Amino acid sequence: MTAQMRPAMAVCPGCVAAPSEAVDMAPTEARLALSLPTIHCQACISKVERGLNAHPGIHSARVNLTLKRALIEADPEVRADDLIPVLEGLGFEAHELDLATLAATQSDRAGRDLLMRLAVAGFASMNVMLLSISVWSGASDATRDMFHWISAAIAFPAVIFAGKPFFTNAWSALRVGRLNMDVPIVLALALALITSLWETSLSGEHAYFDAALTLTFFLLAGRYLDYRTRAVARSAAEELAALEVPRAIRMEGDREVEVAVSELAIGDLILVRPGGRMPVDGVIATGQSELDRSLLTGETLPVFAEPGTRVSAGEVNLTGPLVVRAEAVGEDTSLHRMADLVAIAESGRSRYTSLADSAAKLYAPGVHILSALAFIGWYLYTYDLRMALNIAAAVLIITCPCALGLAVPAVTTAASGRLFKKGMLIKHSTALERLAGVDTVVFDKTGTLTAGTPQLENLDAFSRAELAIALALAEGSSHPLSRSLTAAARAAGIAPAKVTELQERPGFGSEGQFQGRTVRLGRAAWLGADQGSQTAAWLDTGDGTAPRGFLFHDALRPGAAEAVAQLHAAGKEVLLISGDTTAAVEDLAHRLGIQKWLAEALPQDKAARVQSLSDQGRKVLMVGDGLNDTAALTAAHVSISPASALDAARVASDIVLLGQDLEPIAEACVVASKATKRIRENFRIATLYNVIAVPLAIAGFATPLIAALAMSSSSITVSLNALRLK
Numbered sequence: 001m002t003a004q005m006r007p008a009m010a011v012c013p014g015c016v017a018a019p020s021e022a023v024d025m026a027p028t029e030a031r032l033a034l035s036l037p038t039i040h041c042q043a044c045i046s047k048v049e050r051g052l053n054a055h056p057g058i059h060s061a062r063v064n065l066t067l068k069r070a071l072i073e074a075d076p077e078v079r080a081d082d083l084i085p086v087l088e089g090l091g092f093e094a095h096e097l098d099l100a101t102l103a104a105t106q107s108d109r110a111g112r113d114l115l116m117r118l119a120v121a122g123f124a125s126m127n128v129m130l131l132s133i134s135v136w137s138g139a140s141d142a143t144r145d146m147f148h149w150i151s152a153a154i155a156f157p158a159v160i161f162a163g164k165p166f167f168t169n170a171w172s173a174l175r176v177g178r179l180n181m182d183v184p185i186v187l188a189l190a191l192a193l194i195t196s197l198w199e200t201s202l203s204g205e206h207a208y209f210d211a212a213l214t215l216t217f218f219l220l221a222g223r224y225l226d227y228r229t230r231a232v233a234r235s236a237a238e239e240l241a242a243l244e245v246p247r248a249i250r251m252e253g254d255r256e257v258e259v260a261v262s263e264l265a266i267g268d269l270i271l272v273r274p275g276g277r278m279p280v281d282g283v284i285a286t287g288q289s290e291l292d293r294s295l296l297t298g299e300t301l302p303v304f305a306e307p308g309t310r311v312s313a314g315e316v317n318l319t320g321p322l323v324v325r326a327e328a329v330g331e332d333t334s335l336h337r338m339a340d341l342v343a344i345a346e347s348g349r350s351r352y353t354s355l356a357d358s359a360a361k362l363y364a365p366g367v368h369i370l371s372a373l374a375f376i377g378w379y380l381y382t383y384d385l386r387m388a389l390n391i392a393a394a395v396l397i398i399t400c401p402c403a404l405g406l407a408v409p410a411v412t413t414a415a416s417g418r419l420f421k422k423g424m425l426i427k428h429s430t431a432l433e434r435l436a437g438v439d440t441v442v443f444d445k446t447g448t449l450t451a452g453t454p455q456l457e458n459l460d461a462f463s464r465a466e467l468a469i470a471l472a473l474a475e476g477s478s479h480p481l482s483r484s485l486t487a488a489a490r491a492a493g494i495a496p497a498k499v500t501e502l503q504e505r506p507g508f509g510s511e512g513q514f515q516g517r518t519v520r521l522g523r524a525a526w527l528g529a530d531q532g533s534q535t536a537a538w539l540d541t542g543d544g545t546a547p548r549g550f551l552f553h554d555a556l557r558p559g560a561a562e563a564v565a566q567l568h569a570a571g572k573e574v575l576l577i578s579g580d581t582t583a584a585v586e587d588l589a590h591r592l593g594i595q596k597w598l599a600e601a602l603p604q605d606k607a608a609r610v611q612s613l614s615d616q617g618r619k620v621l622m623v624g625d626g627l628n629d630t631a632a633l634t635a636a637h638v639s640i641s642p643a644s645a646l647d648a649a650r651v652a653s654d655i656v657l658l659g660q661d662l663e664p665i666a667e668a669c670v671v672a673s674k675a676t677k678r679i680r681e682n683f684r685i686a687t688l689y690n691v692i693a694v695p696l697a698i699a700g701f702a703t704p705l706i707a708a709l710a711m712s713s714s715s716i717t718v719s720l721n722a723l724r725l726k
Contacts (some may be wrong), residue, residue, distance in 0.1 A: 278316075
């Protein structure tokens with residue numbers, strides 16, 4: 001929906017040949033920040049950095065591939081508006097970002113802290129496990145005691161340090177008189193360490209230091225993966241806010257004064273030059289132009305704008321300078337309201353509970369109740385506190401959630417790998433589970449089902465002389481239809497005619513002089529022609545003949561028809577919701593066989609429709625690419641965006657379609673169903689393991705060696721079952 005106004009994706013051989021890799025460290029300070037959603041590889045980075053560093057006034061420019069962002073140090077007079085055309089000339093789409101807004105997303109201390117604790121737990125676990133293997137292999141008496149004491153010296157500080165997140169959360173819950181999942185975890189860790197230390201001090205045979213560390217490692221790994229997933233997906237609203245224009249030109253009498261957007265007030269007159277984005281909601285006071293509203297509404301064609309026309313923040317002024325009287329600024333603008341919609345939708349999605357979480361809610365209390373019953377039963381039976389504690393600890397340890405921890409990640413890793421080969425990148429940890437339950441698929445139109453760029457379809461209807469005049473006029477304009485006409489004519493080998501006095505008439509088209517007569521290319525009303533129902537640019541050759549129209553259509557994206565057909569065949573309902581005109585949406589729905597469609601939908605209409613379907617019990621898959629789709633993408637049960645989508649849409653989606661072909665969407669639904677089936681099978685395997693292992697532990701037969709063998713066999717079985725998905 002936004003691609004119409006974008007430059008083509010960089011034709012970069014390095015994108016194909018070179019593997020994607022993250023650059024080292026992003027620069028921490030900059031004066032300008034640009035979003036680069038179409039960069040793909042190291043070759044792109046080098047091209048962008050070379051291009052920016054060659055620009056006058058640039059001190060340094062660094063690109064972060066992971067964030068798809070360029071941070072630039074430059075002289076004060078260098079502006080983002082100067083650099084965006086440079087990047088577009090290199091073939092890369094670019095948007096200015098607000099550094100102040102982005103500053104809030106730079107810190108990742110929590111992630112680094114979790115990663116460090118995970119590393120400590122893993123390293124300590126490996127060392128203690130080596131000592132345990134020696135004990136299991138026959139070390140006895142003083143040698144065994146020494147190994148146990150060394151294990152204790154490693155395990156205690158390591159568990160205390162690495163397990164801090166669990167201790168802190170458990171204490172926070174207990175302090176206010178409630179329980180959470182970290183309370184039983186801390187209990188298991190404490191019991192395993194204390195009983196092991198007690199056994200070691202009494203020269204006992206069994207100690208569970210290795211199990212305590214392994215448990216900490218697995219739990220931290222799960223928590224870190226969960227954190228990373230949330231960190232990637234959390235900031236759709238922040239990205240939206242950062243895309244707002246940070247500065248604006250305020251008219252103070254005859255003077256043009258550049259001010260921060262935050263300083264604008266209602267009633268201010270603001271100058272927006274061609275190519276600029278509206279910083280406020282308001283009404284055009286002077287000037288004529290055309291507006292690209294596709295970012296906000298999905299409307300394919302530019303809209304004619306004149307004094308009295310209402311504009312919204314985020315719309316792009318195309319052809320002529322406009323002075324806008326502000327009616328809503330800051331948080332009251334439509335762009336900010338859209339960010340609020342995304343934030344609300346994100347809070348709703350976070351209520352989804354994965355299969356693993358659901359299983360853990362049953363698993364943890366059950367295990368601890370069994371352990372407590374084992375302790376009470378053995379104590380009443382033997383009145384031996386040491387034996388009762390050892391057996392209770394054995395029950396906790398042998399039911400280590402290794403299988404539970406592997407059941408979901410092993411399957412999702414296998415499924416994600418299979419889908420990646422098909423061109424789909426799974427971003428969210430629960431996306432596959434949610435995709436498996438989808439029964440309704442909602443598509444956006446422009447940029448999603450269609451390519452979003454106008455394609456000339458009647459080039460052959462014009463003579464070469466007419467095409468030469470049209471090409472000369474089109475090359476003087478940056479209008480999307482003119483760019484499409486230029487590309488088609490150049491591809492046909494047409495050379496431009498010698499048109500003089502060429503000028504663009506903002507909001508209407510281009511005109512010039514050719515062989516003593518006036519020639520024009522532009523809107524139907526300007527040339528006195530009948531617009532008709534199809535997108536067209538009209539040519540008047542000035543020779544007395546009636547103006548003739550170049551007709552354009554929005555081409556289908558590859559695989560769109562196949563994807564819709566396969567989804568229908570799979571029994572899913574397919575809907576088309578677009579901000580484009582009724583005629584355009586109806587035509588596309590008819591071509592693809594989509595029975596239900598909604599046209600001229602605002603962003604809030606899309607989100608509301610998706611929410612309404614969800615309230616009816618539907619599991620909605622939303623596929624979209626624009627800012628106007630972001631709230632609906634976030635509100636849906638699961639969402640997919642193409643790689644060509646804006647950053648905000650990609651951040652809001654659960655899955656990114658890396659290629660142009662839409663056909664893998666239907667296959668992804670099939671793979672997701674199979675993956676969920678394997679996850680449930682793995683849960684059944686883990687349950688069967690516990691049914692066998694727990695009675696052994698309760699009966700007092702679970703030595704550390706038996707526990708290690710049992711846990712390993714369970715984990716290997718679960719992993720092999722996951723591999724069947726490939």
